[in-house]
Amino acid sequence: MTGHAVVIAGGGPTGLMLAGELALAGVDVAIVERRASQELDGSRAGGLHSRTIEVLDQRGIADRFLAEGQAMQGLGFSGIPLDISDFPTRHNYTLALWQSHFERILAAWVNELGVPFYREREVTGFAEDGTGLDVELSDGQSLRADYLAGCDGGRSVIRKAAGIEFPGWDPSVSSLVAEAEMSQEPQWGIRYDEGGTQALGRGDGKRARVVVSERYAGQTDEPTLGDLSRALVAVWGTDYGVHSPTWISRFTDMTRQAASYRQGRVLLAGDAAHVHYPVGGQGLNVGVQDAVNLGWKLAQVAKGTAPEDLLDTYHAERHPVAARVLQNTMAQTALTRGDARTGALRATMSELLSMGEPRKRFTGMISGLDIHYDLGEGHPLLGRRMPDLDLVTADGPLRVFTLLHGARPVLLNLGEPGRFDITGWADRVQLTDAKYTGPWELPVLGEVSAPAAVLIRPDGHVAWVGEGTDLGLPDALTTWFGPGHQ
Numbered sequence: 001m002t003g004h005a006v007v008i009a010g011g012g013p014t015g016l017m018l019a020g021e022l023a024l025a026g027v028d029v030a031i032v033e034r035r036a037s038q039e040l041d042g043s044r045a046g047g048l049h050s051r052t053i054e055v056l057d058q059r060g061i062a063d064r065f066l067a068e069g070q071a072m073q074g075l076g077f078s079g080i081p082l083d084i085s086d087f088p089t090r091h092n093y094t095l096a097l098w099q100s101h102f103e104r105i106l107a108a109w110v111n112e113l114g115v116p117f118y119r120e121r122e123v124t125g126f127a128e129d130g131t132g133l134d135v136e137l138s139d140g141q142s143l144r145a146d147y148l149a150g151c152d153g154g155r156s157v158i159r160k161a162a163g164i165e166f167p168g169w170d171p172s173v174s175s176l177v178a179e180a181e182m183s184q185e186p187q188w189g190i191r192y193d194e195g196g197t198q199a200l201g202r203g204d205g206k207r208a209r210v211v212v213s214e215r216y217a218g219q220t221d222e223p224t225l226g227d228l229s230r231a232l233v234a235v236w237g238t239d240y241g242v243h244s245p246t247w248i249s250r251f252t253d254m255t256r257q258a259a260s261y262r263q264g265r266v267l268l269a270g271d272a273a274h275v276h277y278p279v280g281g282q283g284l285n286v287g288v289q290d291a292v293n294l295g296w297k298l299a300q301v302a303k304g305t306a307p308e309d310l311l312d313t314y315h316a317e318r319h320p321v322a323a324r325v326l327q328n329t330m331a332q333t334a335l336t337r338g339d340a341r342t343g344a345l346r347a348t349m350s351e352l353l354s355m356g357e358p359r360k361r362f363t364g365m366i367s368g369l370d371i372h373y374d375l376g377e378g379h380p381l382l383g384r385r386m387p388d389l390d391l392v393t394a395d396g397p398l399r400v401f402t403l404l405h406g407a408r409p410v411l412l413n414l415g416e417p418g419r420f421d422i423t424g425w426a427d428r429v430q431l432t433d434a435k436y437t438g439p440w441e442l443p444v445l446g447e448v449s450a451p452a453a454v455l456i457r458p459d460g461h462v463a464w465v466g467e468g469t470d471l472g473l474p475d476a477l478t479t480w481f482g483p484g485h486q
């Protein structure tokens with residue numbers, strides 16, 4: 001039987017990112033993907049938020065996406081604009097880039113890293129024993145794996161087969177999203193009415209991109225041109241002669257989250273772990289960031305350099321992040337109903353979000369820049385993302401994110417050179433002596449005191465802050481990167 005250290009079910013945005021992270025760490029990983037290629041029906045995600053662009057920058061691949069997308073001030077809370085241009089990040093904007101392009105570019109990187117794909121087949125189930133799993137494929141084959149990652153979307157077979165509960169809320173709104181031709185010129189633009197958000201945008205050539213709500217009546221089947229026509233008539237009074245759709249898909253505000261992101265040797269990430277209404281454009285972003293949190297942890301456990309309970313920190317850190325996204329998307333969805341009372345609430349929210357502090361907080365939340373993993377009391381940097389500072393080293397200028405390209409942890413010494421001895425971890429942790437004299441400014445929090453040293457995890461979050469001594473450093477190194485060699 002063919003075997004891999006990690007098998008990933010699903011090669012969408014989350015599975016691709018996870019595969020890249022594991023491959024960078026030298027783990028034997030393979031993807032099983034139902035689709036024959038990375039081609040995607042429908043538009044789905046339309047952009048990347050700041051923190052996602054930052055995590056791609058941490059791997060040295062952000063430029064590939066920036067070259068094909070369009071940087072813009074596109075962040076919003078239920079359509080209420082949020083300006084991110086004054087945030088302390090190199091990527092203080094949203095990148096407009098359709099999911100199909102995002103997946104194509106990411107898949108090219110994963111291919112360069114040599115990850116094998118088993119395409120045009122599905123994972124149908126698995127059997128776990130004391131030493132690993134047999135992963136069953138739809139072509140009758142099995143793959144042996146030490147770990148199985150379910151990145152197989154909202155209807156995850158892995159989640160169901162593992163018996164992981166998916167509690168939450170049933171849909172209240174259903175929308176059709178489509179690209180089609182129209183024989184009459186429609187009323188272009190976005191509007192909010194009692195049914196929710198309605199939008200008619202110009203697509204490629206003669207085609208229109210449509211988002212239109214329909215009465216939710218338990219529909220789960222594939223939407224038809226007739227459904228699209230009826231929904232258009234219900235909202236605009238005409239279907240504008242809609243015909244020749246390129247694709248039509250349906251989405252709802254079903255809001256659910258896996259009760260556990262890990263069960264034994266099975267892990268869940270992305271839509272397999274959480275689903276919600278796409279308002280605010282956070283789904284793909286949260287999935288990619290799940291993968292970046294999980295990748296280095298799973299790599300170390302798979303390679304045997306860290307104990308298995310490191311994997312529990314994945315649930316502990318990422319479950320609260322998606323729980324917050326579920327909460328904010330439910331609030332945003334409620335605000336899209338255009339009746340008079342919701343309109344008044346929306347006007348109130350708009351006023352609130354034009355004020356300094358609320359605008360900062362909501363912008364930090366939707367962009368993912370405010371994420372703070374609970375690593376205990378201490379300096380404000382602890383558990384937060386490390387800013388991409390311009391450092392000066394003995395070899396010249398260096399950006400912090402450049403140090404993270406290989407997805408290896410970094411001990412950054414900003415004090416007297418040579419004062420740290422981490423020989424026991426030298427095979428895993430890079431030690432860099434550097435100088436930085438500028439301000440330390442964190443999103444939402446503002447300026448914080450300059451630390452003398454920081455231990456940065458491969459996901460870019462700070463695991464330890466030194467204030468002049470190495471107090472607590474050996475413990476932090478052991479917790480996150482396993483015991484040191486004697």
Ligand SMILES: Cc1cc2nc3c(=O)[nH]c(=O)nc-3n(C[C@H](O)[C@H](O)[C@H](O)COP(=O)(O)OP(=O)(O)OC[C@H]3O[C@@H](n4cnc5c(N)ncnc54)[C@H](O)[C@@H]3O)c2cc1C
Pocket residue numbers: 009010011012013014015032033034035043044045046047099121122123124151152153154156157177250251269270271272278280281282283284285286287
């Ligand atoms: C209309 C719409 C608009 C959206 N807009 C945005 C937006 O603006 N911004 C945003 O961030 N997000 C948006 N989203 C959400 C975003 O598309 C998802 O969150 C994202 O695709 C999740 O990625 P994923 O890799 O976790 O799951 P998926 O993209 O669902 O990928 C799962 C993959 O697994 C494969 N697969 C499934 N089952 C199996 C199996 N058993 N075996 C093998 N392979 C399998 C599938 O073929 C697929 O490739 C939108 C979604 C919709 C529907």
